[in-house]
Amino acid sequence: MVPASASIGHQISLQVALRRLSAIKAYSGSFPSSSLSLSTKGTKMSTPSENRQPAPWRDILDSHLQQTPGYEFTIATIGYDAQQRPVPRVRTCGCRGFFPELELHPKGQEAMDQQVEGGGNPPVFESDMLSFTTDARMDKLPQLESSGHAIEAVFWLKDLMTQWRIKGTAYAIGNPSGEDAEEEKISRNEIRKALRVRGDNDSDIAKWTWEKAVTKYFANHSPVARGSFRNPHPGQPRSSTPNQLDLKLGQKVLDLHDSVARENFRVVVIRPEEVERLDLTDQEDAKRWNWTLIDGNDGSRWNEVELWP
Numbered sequence: 001m002v003p004a005s006a007s008i009g010h011q012i013s014l015q016v017a018l019r020r021l022s023a024i025k026a027y028s029g030s031f032p033s034s035s036l037s038l039s040t041k042g043t044k045m046s047t048p049s050e051n052r053q054p055a056p057w058r059d060i061l062d063s064h065l066q067q068t069p070g071y072e073f074t075i076a077t078i079g080y081d082a083q084q085r086p087v088p089r090v091r092t093c094g095c096r097g098f099f100p101e102l103e104l105h106p107k108g109q110e111a112m113d114q115q116v117e118g119g120g121n122p123p124v125f126e127s128d129m130l131s132f133t134t135d136a137r138m139d140k141l142p143q144l145e146s147s148g149h150a151i152e153a154v155f156w157l158k159d160l161m162t163q164w165r166i167k168g169t170a171y172a173i174g175n176p177s178g179e180d181a182e183e184e185k186i187s188r189n190e191i192r193k194a195l196r197v198r199g200d201n202d203s204d205i206a207k208w209t210w211e212k213a214v215t216k217y218f219a220n221h222s223p224v225a226r227g228s229f230r231n232p233h234p235g236q237p238r239s240s241t242p243n244q245l246d247l248k249l250g251q252k253v254l255d256l257h258d259s260v261a262r263e264n265f266r267v268v269v270i271r272p273e274e275v276e277r278l279d280l281t282d283q284e285d286a287k288r289w290n291w292t293l294i295d296g297n298d299g300s301r302w303n304e305v306e307l308w309p
């Protein structure tokens with residue numbers, strides 16, 4: 001079992017209590033991006049910011065994705081060539097929706113019910129952050145780390161004649177060492193800042209853990225797809241023999257805590273800063289909207305501008 005010790009629940013409960021005790025400023029349609037900081041067990045942890053509304057583009061994108069079964073997006077990161085010049089790198093990835101609200105297929109939920117305490121996390125959080133999964137051995141994670149986490153994702157939803165571009169920063173979670181790994185700690189802190197508490201679920205927050213959140217994404221893969229995280233090192237010459245006997249193609253993984261696969265499995269969470277929708281439904285009157293996250297003294301808010309296409 002993955003230890004549940006790294007729960008953010010108690011920190012968030014404190015934050016919720018603080019939120020209730022203090023007079024909350026009402027932000028109409030605004031997004032405070034600043035987060036409270038609480039000192040817990042000597043570690044200064046940031047917690048989800050309070051009183052945020054969903055981004056104005058979120059429901060539209062969500063509805064477009066709901067209408068597009070099996071959607072992939074193109075993920076761009078920045079790499080460096082042999083002369084250390086920045087170079088764009090793009091690849092296709094399967095979008096896994098808004099973190100952490102993954103809807104599991106029945107077999108995945110069955111595995112969670114059997115292998116994870118409580119069958120997984122209570123549905124206490126939502127966000128405007130899109131997610132995908134990856135193998136820590138691939139190039140995109142070091143590229144994120146060496147470029148200030150810069151990322152852009154693009155969807156071309158042909159049935160809707162719409163392109164969506166989401167620019168921001170991205171953070172990977174799922175390191176089995178938890179917050180002992182510096183990158184994992186940074187990622188959790190950055191993601192936490194943009195989580196929203198759903199409705200009035202405060203009593204369940206203490207049960208929420210990062211480990212269960214990541215395990216749910218792992219459960220959402222078929223046994224063969226989970227097995228791909230036990231493949232030989234992605235991107236290495238096929239002629240090179242893996243030095244670990246566990247690493248071979250075509251394995252099926254039923255154990256959600258399989259230590260070899262979980263060593264490599266990561267969930268990447270994109271924190272959007274700029275979003276653009278291009279609607280080509282009417283080619284004579286194409287439409288283009290841009291939303292930019294603007295930081296202010298009392299938090300941040302999305303600025304919407306309609307652009308010439």
Ligand SMILES: Cc1cc2nc3c(=O)[nH]c(=O)nc-3n(C[C@H](O)[C@H](O)[C@H](O)COP(=O)(O)O)c2cc1C
Binds near residue numbers: 092134
């Ligand atoms: C349809 C499709 C879906 C894919 N989904 C993912 C995915 O969800 N995550 C991922 O890391 N790679 C995915 N890949 C593979 C990537 O495109 C890419 O080959 C791999 O991530 C290695 O890229 P990197 O070394 O630049 O990180 C997918 C490829 C295709 C064609």
